[in-house]
Amino acid sequence: MVGGVVAAVAAVARDLADLVLPRTCAGCGLPGRVLCPRCAALLTTPRAATPRRVPWGFPPTAAAGAYSGPLRPAVNAFKEQGRTELAGPLGTALALAVAAVVAAAPRLPGPVLLVPVPSSAAALRSRGRDHVGELTRRAVAELRAAGLPAEEARLLRRSGRVRDSAGLSAAARRANLAGTFRRDEAPPRRGLVVLVDDVVTSGATLTEAAAELSSGRRPSDAPVLAAVVAATPRRPPRTVSRGDLRVVPKRSENVRRPSSGRLSGPEVKD
Numbered sequence: 001m002v003g004g005v006v007a008a009v010a011a012v013a014r015d016l017a018d019l020v021l022p023r024t025c026a027g028c029g030l031p032g033r034v035l036c037p038r039c040a041a042l043l044t045t046p047r048a049a050t051p052r053r054v055p056w057g058f059p060p061t062a063a064a065g066a067y068s069g070p071l072r073p074a075v076n077a078f079k080e081q082g083r084t085e086l087a088g089p090l091g092t093a094l095a096l097a098v099a100a101v102v103a104a105a106p107r108l109p110g111p112v113l114l115v116p117v118p119s120s121a122a123a124l125r126s127r128g129r130d131h132v133g134e135l136t137r138r139a140v141a142e143l144r145a146a147g148l149p150a151e152e153a154r155l156l157r158r159s160g161r162v163r164d165s166a167g168l169s170a171a172a173r174r175a176n177l178a179g180t181f182r183r184d185e186a187p188p189r190r191g192l193v194v195l196v197d198d199v200v201t202s203g204a205t206l207t208e209a210a211a212e213l214s215s216g217r218r219p220s221d222a223p224v225l226a227a228v229v230a231a232t233p234r235r236p237p238r239t240v241s242r243g244d245l246r247v248v249p250k251r252s253e254n255v256r257r258p259s260s261g262r263l264s265g266p267e268v269k270d
């Protein structure tokens with residue numbers, strides 16, 4: 001009887017909360033859901049994240065979507081405006097990106113370790129929460145439900161002072177971040193190590209974090225990989241480069257690109 005009353009009160013409280021703070025899509029503002037089906041669909045096609053100038057040492061990285069259009073406000077609402085309910089759809093997107101980058105890597109025994117990129121102490125204080133940790137936990141749950149032996153591994157912490165990177169060039173961002181990550185323990189030699197973060201823009205943060213995780217690893221050890229919810233898209237339309245993952249479909253060996261720039265079909269000997 002009491003349980004029924006409690007449930008009824010909780011239901012009324014939920015309905016009232018929706019009236020006080022109407023639920024709208026964090027991407028496009030459409031009323032109804034935290035992320036409408038149209039905006040959520042933008043997070044279902046994992047792609048290789050390739051910053052405009054790929055920093056040396058940038059880890060192979062998969063992104064669930066492009067950090068542009070409605071996904072920009074959606075990620076920012078989660079990160080900066082306290083819309084924690086977005087951890088569900090964004091964490092699921094992160095799981096998809098992890099699965100994509102793991103599928104491109106050599107098969108290894110052992111777990112898939114998700115290493116969250118730590119926020120600075122100042123950012124944690126001002127946000128009052130660890131938003132990458134929230135995404136990581138959700139992604140681990142999704143991956144495990146899908147049968148992948150995923151685990152969260154907090155191997156990195158932030159040290160030193162970092163200026164706000166907004167407005168800095170890629171090189172300046174890298175210099176700003178140099179030496180800011182500290183590894184508490186070396187990653188286990190078994191299994192895959194996947195750095196996880198919300199977005200990748202210049203690639204400086206992931207490069208720096210990967211360097212710290214990789215130091216001391218043997219060449220035969222699996223490389224450090226990375227996965228993010230969204231990546232800044234490259235413009236003009238991206239071309240395949242060495243920084244890409246093998247998840248990108250390969251051009252058929254029979255197709256040659258002639259000097260005129262037009263694609264031809266299978267090579268014809270003349």
Ligand SMILES: [Zn+2]
Nearest residue numbers: 025028036039
């Ligand atoms: Zn929407």
